[in-house]
Every structure is written in C-alpha cells, then in structure tokens.
Amino acid sequence: MRRGGHRVGRGRTRLRSSSVHDELSQRIGEGRLPAGTRLPSEPDLAAELGVSRATLREALRALETEGLLRRMQGSGTFVADHVRVRNSLDLNFGVTDAIRAAGMNAGTEGGRHWIEPTPTGEAERLGLDPGQDVAVIERVRTADAKPVVLSRDILPYELVRPHPELLDEMLQRSIYEILERDLGIVIHHGIANFRPVHADGAVAGHLGIARGELILYLSQVDYAEDGAPVLSSHEYHLADAFDYSVVRRGPGRRLT
Amino acid sequence: MRRGGHRVGRGRTRLRSSSVHDELSQRIGEGRLPAGTRLPSEPDLAAELGVSRATLREALRALETEGLLRRMQGSGTFVADHVRVRNSLDLNFGVTDAIRAAGMNAGTEGGRHWIEPTPTGEAERLGLDPGQDVAVIERVRTADAKPVVLSRDILPYELVRPHPELLDEMLQRSIYEILERDLGIVIHHGIANFRPVHADGAVAGHLGIARGELILYLSQVDYAEDGAPVLSSHEYHLADAFDYSVVRRGPGRRLT
DNA sequence: ACGCCACGAGTTGTCTGACAAATACTGCCT
DNA sequence: AGGCAGTATTTGTCAGACAACTCGTGGCGT
Numbered sequence: 001m002r003r004g005g006h007r008v009g010r011g012r013t014r015l016r017s018s019s020v021h022d023e024l025s026q027r028i029g030e031g032r033l034p035a036g037t038r039l040p041s042e043p044d045l046a047a048e049l050g051v052s053r054a055t056l057r058e059a060l061r062a063l064e065t066e067g068l069l070r071r072m073q074g075s076g077t078f079v080a081d082h083v084r085v086r087n088s089l090d091l092n093f094g095v096t097d098a099i100r101a102a103g104m105n106a107g108t109e110g111g112r113h114w115i116e117p118t119p120t121g122e123a124e125r126l127g128l129d130p131g132q133d134v135a136v137i138e139r140v141r142t143a144d145a146k147p148v149v150l151s152r153d154i155l156p157y158e159l160v161r162p163h164p165e166l167l168d169e170m171l172q173r174s175i176y177e178i179l180e181r182d183l184g185i186v187i188h189h190g191i192a193n194f195r196p197v198h199a200d201g202a203v204a205g206h207l208g209i210a211r212g213e214l215i216l217y218l219s220q221v222d223y224a225e226d227g228a229p230v231l232s233s234h235e236y237h238l239a240d241a242f243d244y245s246v247v248r249r250g251p252g253r254r255l256t
Numbered sequence: 257m258r259r260g261g262h263r264v265g266r267g268r269t270r271l272r273s274s275s276v277h278d279e280l281s282q283r284i285g286e287g288r289l290p291a292g293t294r295l296p297s298e299p300d301l302a303a304e305l306g307v308s309r310a311t312l313r314e315a316l317r318a319l320e321t322e323g324l325l326r327r328m329q330g331s332g333t334f335v336a337d338h339v340r341v342r343n344s345l346d347l348n349f350g351v352t353d354a355i356r357a358a359g360m361n362a363g364t365e366g367g368r369h370w371i372e373p374t375p376t377g378e379a380e381r382l383g384l385d386p387g388q389d390v391a392v393i394e395r396v397r398t399a400d401a402k403p404v405v406l407s408r409d410i411l412p413y414e415l416v417r418p419h420p421e422l423l424d425e426m427l428q429r430s431i432y433e434i435l436e437r438d439l440g441i442v443i444h445h446g447i448a449n450f451r452p453v454h455a456d457g458a459v460a461g462h463l464g465i466a467r468g469e470l471i472l473y474l475s476q477v478d479y480a481e482d483g484a485p486v487l488s489s490h491e492y493h494l495a496d497a498f499d500y501s502v503v504r505r506g507p508g509r510r511l512t
Numbered sequence: 513a514c515g516c517c518a519c520g521a522g523t524t525g526t527c528t529g530a531c532a533a534a535t536a537c538t539g540c541c542t
Numbered sequence: 543a544g545g546c547a548g549t550a551t552t553t554g555t556c557a558g559a560c561a562a563c564t565c566g567t568g569g570c571g572t
Contacts, residue, residue, distance in 0.1 A: 015525070016525080041551075041552060041553085042553070043552090052526060052527045052528070054310065054528085055526060055529090055555090057314070057553090058313070060526085061314050061317045061318055062320075062321045065317075065322060071554095072534085072535080072553075073533065073535075073552075073553045074533070074534030074535030074552055074553060075534080075535055075552070076535090076551090077552090080483075081483035087505045090346050090502055090505060093504060140542085186320055189323075189504060190506055191501055191504070192503075193499065194490060194501075195496070195499075196470045196471065197495070213451070213563060214454065214470075215452065216452050220504070227336075239451055239453070244451065245447055245449045246345050246448045246450075247446075248344055248345060248346055248445060248446045249346060269553070271555095272555070273554080273555085274552080298523075300524090308553065308555060308556045311554080311555060311556080312553090324541055327525095328523090328524075328564080329523075329525060330525090330563030330564035330569050331564050331565090403527060
C-alpha cells in the first residue's frame, strides 16, 4: 500500500514567496500587525518587500488559507481575528510542551527502553513486517515533580540501529527533537486518537494513583514528510492534568 | 473587547479561483485524482478549466496549504498522500455527522428548550451582558435508537426572537443548518475543550446509564465569519460511542 | 561496458503590465 | 441632512515572457 513517495530534495533554495509568507506571518505573530489592521495595498506591499505583486499574492493566498488574513475585493486585506488557544491539540506537539505551556516544570521519572519483536497491531500502525524489531521507550512525565502522563513510544529499531545510544537520550529529551537533529527525520503530521478510560493496575502503579481513576488515553501515529509512519505513541494522561482544546473548522464551507 | 468586525457583504459573487479550488478539491476527494497522481502542467490545466494560469495558481496554492497537493519546481504538481480520518474532530462538525459517519441511524429523544437569563460563565463565552436572555436547547442524541450524547446548546435569544418557531425545529435538525439557512449565520470555526469525567446523576439519567460511568465531556464555542461568538455547546458523550481523532500538524515547520 | 557530463525538453517560480470587478469616498444636488 | 452619481482605490483576473529547477537522453572518454 505505501509507496516510497517522491524523493524530496532536502535543502533546496528557499522560494521567494515562502520567505514573504514567513515574514508576514512573523509580523502578525509578534503583534506588529494586530488583528483588524489593514495591510498596505498589494502594489505598495510588494514594493516594500522587494517582490512582484504575483509573488506577494502567492504568500497572501497561503496566509488567507491558514486563517491569518482576510481579503476583500475592492476593500483591502485585513489581519483576521486569529485564534490563539493554549495547548491546542492540532498545533502543539509533545507532552513536554504542554507541561511548559501550563507554566510547570517538565521532567521524567523511571524511564526505560527495550527492543522487542513488533507486536501485532503496531506492525500495522507502523507499516512493518511482523519479523522486524521495534524500540520501545517508556517514560513517566512529571509536572512539578508530580506524575501526570505515562507514555510508551514505539519506533522501528532499524531507524536507531546505527546510533543505539540515542535511545538513552530519548528518555530525557524530546523524541521529535532527536529524530530531527540526529536522524534527519522531520515529523510532518500525526493522527491522534483518544478516549476516556479507567486506570488499570499497571497504569495506576506508574502514575501513583488508585485503580479506576479517570484517564485520557491518547494513541497517536506520526508520519514523516514523505508519508512514511515513523513513531507510534500510547499516552495515559491524568484527567485533570491538562486542558485539551481543538480548533474545529466550520462545517464544510470553503475558506475563501 | 470584541468589536464588530468589518461588515462582510454576504452573498458576493463567487471568485473564479475559488470555483477552481472547489473543482480540484472535489476531484481529489472523490478519488478521481488518487494520491501520487501527477497533475497536468499548469498551462494545460488552466486551459482545461478555462482560466488563466494566475487564477489556477491561486487555487493550487490554497490546495497546497491545505495539504492536498505538493508542488515541486521543475518536476510537477502531485496529489499528496492526504489524510482521511473518520470523524476527525478538526474537520467534522456536529454529533449527527459523527453518528452517520459510523454507519448508524441518528435521532433525537426527549428534546426540550427554554429561555432563561444568561448564566454566569455563558455570558463570557458568548460575549453577552448578564441581563440578556439566552435560548437553551437540550437534546439526547441517539445512534440506532440508543442514547449516546446529551447536549445543551446555548445561543443568544435575540438571534431567534424574530422566528421563535425555529427553536422547535432545532430539536430535530442540525442547529448549524438552521443558523445558516434561516438566519444567514455561517459558522466559521469553533473551539472545543474536552476532558474525561464521571457521569453525575443528571447525565446518567438522561443517557440511561449508571452514575459514575465514563463520559467524554466536550464544551465548545462556535464563531461566525466575523469572529462573533454565536453558539455555546456542552456535550456529554458515552465513552465508547465514537472514535475521536485529530490530525496534528508537525512541530513547527512551515507548511510550504 | 561503464561512468561522467553536457545538453535540452518540460515544469514550476517570478516578473511585468494591463484591464475588470468590487468597494469606499467625495462632493454635488435637493 | 440625506440621497445620489461619479471617481479613486483596491483586489481579482488575464496575457506573455523569462528564470530556476528537474529529469531524462545521448555523447564522450576511459
């Protein structure tokens, strides 16, 4: 089912429209262009940024699709009332970020890792043959030294075989960060699935709570840029640990 | 805090680039352009669709930002391995859709509605003064005649004052649909917040379950195109009723 | 036979200039 | 003061050209 995908030249030259996009995105993000502001006219803005109007419009179109801008023919281009949500599930990544976003101190406790043959189920999630080995990283994440999340991260062992020492590092640091910095694998997106459950004995033990406590179980598969599955995660969150939100796009209507 | 926003002329003419966007989006969605397919060159495709290359590129840029396409200079434009997730929280809207997506029969049971002064909390969520009235619509949603969700939807009464009969309709049909068709209010996006809880007496009674059962509590505020809050919802979902997923965008990297 | 390189065809990216369509503004008229 | 027509401004679309990049092909040397 899964083909290789097209070879994507990693570091090719930056497109002008992409630079313009980032520049404007940054101005909006930093508050230099507050919501409601009207941008200069396209010819003026293009001149200021040193690109043609066509290139500028490429960037504007992307920003509009992302919901940062709103364009109205005959009237102008305005900065939208964009949505800022703490710890938004569809943007933020990683338990560490979530803990820090809540203003608490992120740590780990009792982490360990091992190699095992791919369990059934994981083979399908990661697109592996049942024979292959996977590396499992199990950690208890703490916020201000209190256990809040039990996580098991599973990735194909072949990815880390050349650098087994990375598994030790993964106990303490962000797996996403290590994948990118040391292995050159950039996670492009993930699909998370969640449901409420009761803590069973094992989970309760790790998190130091009573059996039957409320848990949000979150299972996720992360994919690389070319669509290949890279990382499978299972996380058990204390129900009252975080505030989970999602920005849901309107029912059907086109964005523009 | 909340200003009116810019008056947005409701039914203005459809932009060509927007039509082209929809057309291509539909071809991809229907599978006529499977993942991996290479699109015709821009000049050819523009000719086929009867628009200029510039207009076509507007549409392509949007589709790329949405993740449906991938463009590579010198190589071509390809249909991305796009993600299709059943009942994805960040796309789908409404309990009815979710039930139908699961292949079950959606219905309602024991719905009622009333008018009351804005409760504290709701006033802030909806940007109302404490004196104003709100309409509350309470429904139990069923899947194949089995209760699965208890929902309370709250909207400013002034919105429906001209057409009070709409409240009765809302008990049976989609509130989003009625807002749009009869009141001309298009929901642009919503922000949902959720956490696992135990069913209390009231919720258990409505859903016909025991107290203490697992519930996913989902509270959401929906906003119109101009950013004004329109609808506040509180939903109590049976834990095993649905499969909730979210597509999470990769850590930080720019899309293009 | 094999590998390397230059070349060219094909494709997306950017530029320029112009006109169409929609909106906002101005000032006159009543 | 209020309505209305005309005008300026702004985004949307069109057309054509060239630049930058990718990929396959065929020649060349070894």
